[in-house]
Amino acid sequence: MLSQLLDITIIGGGPAGLYTAFYAGLRGMKVRIIEYQDKLGGKVNLYPEKIVWDIGGIAPKPAGEIVDDMITQGLTFEPEVHLSEKVMNITKKEEQLFEVATDQNTYLSKSVIIAIGSGIISPMKLAIEGAERYEVANLHYVVPSLSRFKDRRVLISGGGNAAVDWAYAIAPFAAHVSILCRKDDFKGHEEMVRKLDDRGVEKIMSHSIHSLQAEGDAIESVIIQHCRTREPREIAVDDVIINHGFHMESDLLDQCDIKLERKDNFYIKGHADSSTQVPGVYAVGDILSHDSKVQLMAGCFHDAANAANLAKTYIDPTASEAGTVSSHNEVFKEKNEELLSNML
Ligand SMILES: Cc1cc2nc3c(=O)[nH]c(=O)nc-3n(C[C@H](O)[C@H](O)[C@H](O)COP(=O)(O)OP(=O)(O)OC[C@H]3O[C@@H](n4cnc5c(N)ncnc54)[C@H](O)[C@@H]3O)c2cc1C
Incomplete structure (x- = not known):
């Protein structure tokens, strides 16, 4: 036309x-x-x-x-x-x-x-089939606003500066923040990574997301898995933020x-x-x-x-x-x- x-x-x-x-x-x-x-x-x-x-x-x-x-x-x-x-x-x-x-x-x-x-x-999406359906509720690729996470249990997946910054910024508002990294170390700035401890952020190294447990369109828990031992662990969440790059x-x-x-x-x-x-x-x-x-x-x-x-x-x-x-x-x-x- x-x-x-x-x-x-x-x-x-x-x-x-x-x-x-x-x-x-x-x-x-x-x-x-x-x-x-x-x-x-x-x-x-x-x-x-x-x-x-x-x-x-x-x-x-x-x-x-x-x-x-x-x-x-x-x-x-x-x-x-x-x-x-x-x-x-x-x-x-x-x-x-x-x-x-x-x-x-x-x-x-x-x-x-x-x-x-x-x-x-475009953000790199979570490589789990059907994950896009949770984007309307509690699966995020961008932090919309910090207040969105007030009193919520938040899991952040990613090891770079942005993921570390988000964990640091959200922690004072959230009920709990965990940050999950595939590697043994974060790529984010060392000083910022250290500061995560001051804010009570749980750092989970050498793990990746294996699957999502949901009720309707909202994720209720995330099954993570150790990258070497494959040992699984379930984490109850209110929100999941993915920062795997762009x-x-x-x-x-x-x-x-x-x-x-x-x-x-x-x-x-x-x-x-x-x-x-x-x-x-x-x-x-x-x-x-x-x-x-x-x-x-x-x-x-x-x-x-x-x-x-x-x-x-x-x-x-x-x-x-x-x-x-x-x-x-x-x-x-x-x-x-x-x-x-x-x-x-
Ligand atoms: C993390 C971060 C923080 C920043 N902080 C600041 C700050 O504090 N202050 C500041 O002044 N600047 C900041 N910037 C820089 C600022 O965001 C950029 O200078 C600004 O966005 C540039 O605007 P733009 O319109 O040139 O390009 P963009 O914002 O990149 O917009 C380009 C648009 O073109 C579209 N497009 C591209 N190709 C095509 C195509 N083939 N067909 C159709 N559409 C297409 C894209 O989808 C996009 O929407 C920051 C940048 C980043 C990444």
Whole structure:
């Protein structure tokens, strides 16, 4: 199915893609976002419970709340949003005509903004048949919030820094925390591993999860097994958290028709203004590399405004190079009236 011709197709719905959608809307362009995951927010969704301090002008707060705000802002101008679609190819048909092919559709736009971050990241799932049914209840691959585990018995499987950090952070709230590691030692920082003792975390070495005992959709206990002796043990749980690492997929740029200069076989080697070697194609956020790149969410916002401005003048060379500041921008007039009336 061929789509409507819009001004911009944004590939990736993380911080960079969302702010691009906002800023392009501010500049009066019609955009679509295509995102592989079933929700917007990018890899910030992997650490929703962590407190973020380093976004300019935003007081420290959990990353999950920042994602909510970024989504609200990104949807201000009602972009088309296509979730659970994987972009497979980008083709330049002619100036101001690009085709972006996903595993389900083909989309047309006058320009393309690549905001794919570190590619498609998915947690390594527990290799137990049927385990996915417990994800609705108490099997987690990401810690949604620390308060979720208040007074609960939590088993964490994983030996890396993230698993150790989670055990340390959850322990003060939980009734009991055990951390299970296949190896004889944790990979996590030695000092953090030691601190687990101060918080009463039970460390279970050289064991792995063998099977799950459940009532309905909720796991009630986990059978673990010693990796060498195979001796089993049953642990009663209220929640199970798995941190076995992440699977990363990032072959879009290797296989797509447009050829972009790369750095370290991964990043797009672009410019500080977010332009690439292909007119009409811009790169924003973590995927963009240049000498003065800021690898923070703050850097994504800067890239996004630049890319939207360049897309605007690529599509309409008579347009002004930069947008009007939001405080004095007519596009917000009606929205401001609504906001102000709600404040009174
Ligand atoms: C553990 C951790 C902690 C962090 N803490 C901070 C912090 O405190 N402060 C800070 O400023 N930054 C922090 N960062 C960095 C911050 O998360 C990134 O800079 C930011 O997420 C980059 O946004 P992005 O939109 O460029 O990429 P991403 O967030 O990676 O989003 C890219 C999106 O593109 C999608 N995508 C990729 N390929 C395709 C495809 N082919 N088709 C469709 N969709 C695709 C992905 O699914 C993803 O949703 C942290 C990062 C990590 C990993």
